[in-house]
Amino acid sequence: DAGVTQSPTHLIKTRGQQVTLRCSPKSGHDTVSWYQQALGQGPQFIFQYYEEEERQRGNFPDRFSGHQFPNYSSELNVNALLLGDSALYLCASSLAYQGYSPLHFGNGTRLTVT
């Protein structure tokens, strides 16, 4: 049973560029959430997708956008990269409307902005 998979594992970009990160949820899950984890900090919620729509959004600028596809996979796009966007980006999947369904995280994408 495949867990949450993310690609790529590592990415190096230059300030001002754009980046796309990808996530496939755990088999049977239909909801994808994205988190940003800066060094030494806990993960911070970016947004959550369900039924191909953004359902919840954290305190992140519009430079951060996403998409969910009919197969439940998801993309996170970040435009006009800043040095401060360097972080571990985590995707988590879950099953909606299941009450106490814990999040299961993928291995993350380490983004470095130079």
Add this chain to the structure above:
Amino acid sequence: QKEVEQNSGPLSVPEGAIASLNCTYSDRGSQSFFWYRQYSGKSPELIMFIYSNGDKEDGRFTAQLNKASQYVSLLIRDSQPSDSATYLCAVNGNSTGAGSYQLTFGKGTKLSVIP
């Protein structure tokens, strides 16, 4: 703004001892509480979750919740060097619905188990 506070540590315990990790949260309406373990350079791994006041045990791990005091803790019995990691406390304010997956995390407590 919802906040989750943890002592950043490091917390050092000898092998075989009990490690006690603590977490407080600001949102009194919080419904569910999670402990994640994160090894350096890796992603968070779910250890336990708890929703009701009291204790919940799973193997060497016990989660304790006191909603009146807005306090949740994790006890690790018979600590092993392999338990050395950062432990993240996470809180969810809404237990059901499509909006129920916005977790607020603490900064984590770094645990070191000394052989």
